[in-house]
Amino acid sequence: MTLRDRIEQLLFEHRKWVIGIFIAATLFMGYSARNIHIDAGFSKLLPLEHEYMQTFVDHREEFGGANRILIALVAKDGDIFTPEFFDTLRRSTDEVFFIPGVDRPRVQSIFTPNVRFTEVVEDGISGGNVVPDDYQPTPEGLAQVRENILKAGIVGRLVSNDFTGALISAQLLEIDPNTGEPLDYFSVANELEEKIRDVNNAEGVADTHIIGFAKVIGDITEGAGRVAIFFAITLLFTTLAVYIFTRSFRLTLITLSCSVTAVVWQIGLLTLLGYGIDPMGILVPFLIFAIGVSHGVQMVSTVRAEVFEGAKGQAAARTAFRRLLIPGGIALLSDTIGFISILFIKIQVIQEMAITASMGVAVIILTNLILLPVLLSYVTFTDRYWARLARQARSFAPFWNTVVRVTEPRKALVILVVSLALLVFGVLKARDVAIGDLRLGVPELRPDSRYNVDSRAITEKFSIGVDIISVIVESEAEGCIDHEVMSTMDDFSWHMSNVEGVQSIIGLPRIAKVINSGWNEGSLKWRVLPRNSSVLTQSVAYVPTDSGLLNEDCSVMPLMIFTTDHKAKTIERVVSEVKQFRDERGSEKVRFRLATGNVGVMAATNEEVDANQFPILLGVFSAVILLCLITFRSIRAVLCVILPLGLVSLLAYALMSVLGIGLKVSTLPVVALGVGIGVDYGIYIYTRFKEFRDGGEPLQEAFRKTLVITGNGVVFTGLTLAIGTGTWIFSPLQFQADMGTLLTFMFLVNMLGAIILLPALAAWLLPGESRKG
């Protein structure tokens, strides 16, 4: 008695126990899943082990990194110099101070005391707050503020270039200093909406535009929340599809409840392990559900085939269990490997996704290969049901008879030539796939989302960019009064300013030069870094640490490079120029370190994705090849299964390049998953085909029978998975739409590959087959 027989006996002789245990476990998992929460964090999105992110971690405390919010108020009528606009701006500024996590000393607007103007007068330099303490909302008072704004040099930064808008800037702390709790970005985003945008909209004086990481997370979370609708739609369509396939209400219910059980377990396990659902990972339950249904369908169709062949009562379910335990197990194992291979990417959110998804797939092994056959063993089929089914089979028969002709040598050759042409096309196109993001705006959100509209509005009105890569210069203590250090930094700034894609650079040397000129009556002819360090001291002493341009002992000084966009090519060019300058001019005294800022994060992420794309694909493919080798023990068989898979992966790359989707954190896993899940079809088809061949059927007949029994299931599986992922294409979140597009493509085309290319390959590859056919 084999192990498989023992398991079968154990399960089917204690069916009530099995069902009882599953019900109990599901109740428990469901109970713990009630605490599921959306869990978003900034650090989770960073490839923390990457060189650039080490810089970020080293200096996060002092410089806040990339976590800024900008709120722009734009006057509905005319310019900002009206008492009403000033009231709105002052109130909004005050509100910002009370948003949780805001680093209060770093809040800036024309109303905050850290924004000052200086001017040269006959006896030196005078200065004051831009909005003076004795500001009166009179024409004179407003005219005074206008003057001060000009003197303070904040046009383009805190006041828009055309004076129709003003900006409030704030830094967020990851850990709320008041409570010691990690910051809840979603509530920050909510408060920004409620206390600022909603109030301002009600007032009607100014339009509000808000951008920043907290808002991105807020919008992503909100978009992810709409996932419930997608889930409902998916559930509805899948139910319909399963019903059409099974022609039985009971079978539909059983299949779906097994898959729902898998999802409940997966979410329950997630909570038990202390994870929340990250907006990036919210699609995992969909995948689990879809994978569950597709494997469930295989089980149903096998059971049905057994009954049709004459098996009675439990026997059909037991045979189906025995038949599918190995191929089903292998298929699910390869799915799991697909998910686990993503662990190569050292980004917490992706790793969480890999772990939770592979847990989910492991759960499907239990629910679909154990629970499902046990439940199916209770189902009895009426004659009317068989009649219905027979009608359906008859209507499909011509289709399969056509399909099976691909194994005729000449037709097979046509298929192979077409595939070869697709391969060449794929290779040509796939080379154009860009790493990273290709679109403007925040890549996670749709280009026309409110956030990206806000972002465009702000970059149009103000001279500040939203794309920043900060290079951090580490020196000795008091490095900022060393002429050599400062002039090297200054040369760096100028070098980078000349790089295509760099908009502007803010750093201490530039400010020091302006202040030095200020000490010399504002004359442009003194806009230099003094060689004398005591004179240089005068120029930097007035730059506060909250400017973010230097630390307490000025041994660390960031240079903020604003880029025109965050397209992969731009980032690559900027990073390589920084490295080139670092190699030529950097020294122990002036260490240039890449990089913080949102573009710095993207640079690190892009490099991480680039470095891992081949290890991941190599890992997935070798694992899948190994599994197939173990199962089929034939290299030719492995080629039949793997070649279509390889072609489809290549075409997925080609599709990305055609659609302008970049290879990034959200799309690289898809390619791996697509391979892992795509191989399922091949495994099911080839296993059944082999059984018929081993039973002595000639090739074409073996394929005909395989397709009639398994083919229906495979086509159906492809459609179910495509429905499950296809709904994402309509997601408000761009990365979900991209993932949905790619997964749908991979599922459908892999399905076609398994029923058309696989048999054609078999006709040519398997020894002597073509003659027999």
Added chain:
Amino acid sequence: MIDRVRQGGPGIILALLLIGTAFPLVAQDEGDLSTIAPLASESLLLDGAARDGLAVVVGERGHVLVSRDQGRTWDQKQVPTVSLLTAVYLHDGNLGWAVGHDAVILRTRDGGETWDRVHYAPEEERPLLDVWFRDETNGFAIGAYGFFLVTEDGGATWAPQEFAPVEEDDADDFYGGGFDYHLNHLSNPGGDRLFIAAEAGTVYRSDDGGENWESLPSPYEGSFFGSLPLEGDALLLFGLRGHLYRSDDAGETWNLLDTSTTAMLTDGIRLQDGSVVVAGLSGTLLVSRDGGLTFTLIQREDRLGISSILQTKDGGLILVGEGGAHRIEEL
């Protein structure tokens, strides 16, 4: 040492060797060539000169740019300095000099194509702020803290000269007798007369080609950054916080003109059509159509500081300053 330099010929070589041993740092910097950068024409540029179809502008990081199409396009030249250049003077279409921080002086003899470094003294820690040549051999370079250099060999060698103007009787010698004011700008109405606009409300005049200087009565305690000689003894003097004065007696008495601006005024020019323009920081242009009696303010949208304004042969204007060098067709 400097005396020997003046002898020229072998003396120069000896002097250079001596300077080389005395200031090894200086010798090392000999190789500091400016970098050709795509955006050089938009960098901080401080002064320009146009003569005989040639226009030259100079500024930060040793940027020297040459235009031969009346300022429409600029061609950066590599020069042996990276210091901030503050002023340039063209004698003709070939010969010119530029000065700047670290007391650097550059000379071209081929219309700006190549430049030699003829003076460099970073240890002085004072910049040169203006340069002027009476003819092709004799010239002055002036700068901070009363810095005054003289050349008698076309700029090959330079010697410091004490700047000791005859003090006006009632001068309030606030800084205790040292003539250490920043000498900001030198102008020549023609002939042997010269004016220097200087720091803290001082203005000097020489009537003998720069041998002797006298301090003129000052109408203002703020610094002057330039002067513009007009017809006869008429003269405009301008500086801090929008202060613009006119004298009709070569600087003996002054009248304050209304400018409607508090921006620093930096440079003035008489245009081909006889109108007078004074430029300044924050995109300030003051225009007079009555020979410099009254001015109207033109506020440029970009508000970028203008350091110098020049006119090309074809009547175009070149604004030089924070935004680089840009030609405008009209005011």
